[in-house]
């Protein structure tokens with residue numbers, strides 16, 4: 701199975717992100733049902749490793765948090781844009797969750813990119829760089845306003861590559877604590 705770990709976004713936010721679609725040649729907009737925040741890409745994983753992995757992910761204890769959106773940008777840079785994304789305000793609880801997820805993944809001998817985590821939500825992929833159109837898109841969406849999203853779980857997804865593109869299917873969801881872990885000390889201790 702080809703797997704990745706991500707955070708699902710509320711349907712209303714996905715609809716709004718999908719609507720930002722701008723006509724550009726050689727540009728593939730991500731359909732609403734595939735929009736997510738990737739925490740880790742795992743690639744092909746066998747059945748035995750998958751079992752270990754779900755155990756390791758289920759053992760993660762981390763608090764829920766709120767994501768706030770902040771503008772748009774592109775990778776790798778504005779001169780050669782290949783990926784358009786919606787950005788997020790810094791959220792230390794998200795960074796902490798990503799560290800725990802990466803540790804769990806590495807503990808199952810699944811290699812991880814060395815690059816530091818750069819939280820983003822992929823909106824579109826460009827086959828041909830179109831710097832001028834992308835510049836217009838980024839300028840037009842500088843003040844992107846979206847409601848905040850409460851995150852209460854992270855999800856292990858299967859990504860099947862089909863002739864009509866990737867299809868993402870949730871394999872298992874892992875809950876985050878409703879309140880900060882530190883609040884959970886039993887009463888009277």
Ligand code: 3AM
Pocket residue numbers: 704736737738741820821822859
């Ligand atoms: O949500 P984004 O776009 O950041 O780009 C793929 C997507 O991330 C990424 O995994 C997420 C779910 O498909 N991805 C796909 N193949 C990859 C690879 N070989 C990859 N990331 C790293 N290496």
